Amino acid sequence: PVLIGAEKLGRRKCNMVACGGFHTMVVDCDGTLWSWGLGRSGQLGLATTDSRAEPARVEQTRFQSLAIVMCAAGSSHSGAVTRTGDVFMWGCGKDGRLGTGSLLDALAPLKIHMDSHLECERERATEQESERAGELAGWLGVE
Numbered sequence: 001p002v003l004i005g006a007e008k009l010g011r012r013k014c015n016m017v018a019c020g021g022f023h024t025m026v027v028d029c030d031g032t033l034w035s036w037g038l039g040r041s042g043q044l045g046l047a048t049t050d051s052r053a054e055p056a057r058v059e060q061t062r063f064q065s066l067a068i069v070m071c072a073a074g075s076s077h078s079g080a081v082t083r084t085g086d087v088f089m090w091g092c093g094k095d096g097r098l099g100t101g102s103l104l105d106a107l108a109p110l111k112i113h114m115d116s117h118l119e120c121e122r123e124r125a126t127e128q129e130s131e132r133a134g135e136l137a138g139w140l141g142v143e
Helices: 116-127 133-139
Strands: 014-019 023-028 033-037 052-058 068-073 077-082 087-091 106-111
Touching: 023 068, 023 077
Parallel strands: 014 068
Antiparallel strands: 014 023, 023 033, 033 052, 068 077, 077 087, 087 106
8 A cells, every 4th residue: 555645635634535447536525536547538537638646636616616425436437426416427438338328438527417216316325425335336337
């Protein structure tokens, strides 16, 4: 293990970490998302395909200025859930894995519009976020 110094994350403590195939994301105690690693498909959410060797803050405006409570990292795509239960996805769009209705990659987070069945799941997941983090990661399609 390598300790990521507090100065790399703006001196914030972290609530969770998600590791993908070649990238990592952290949600800090303020609900800010940080990412680093391979960015080839946009999986870092930074509106670029550049890779990052150190944590980079994903702009809160990409999530409609809402705090993030959970994140998940797949091999080349990522997802996050806001405090209000909204789901955002980005990265490789192959095989429709982002749920956007497109097969194209998304370089920045896109809000996912869900049907009423998934709305119920989203609300339940938000209420029980700490207990269901593992289940939600599976629901988001983390590989």
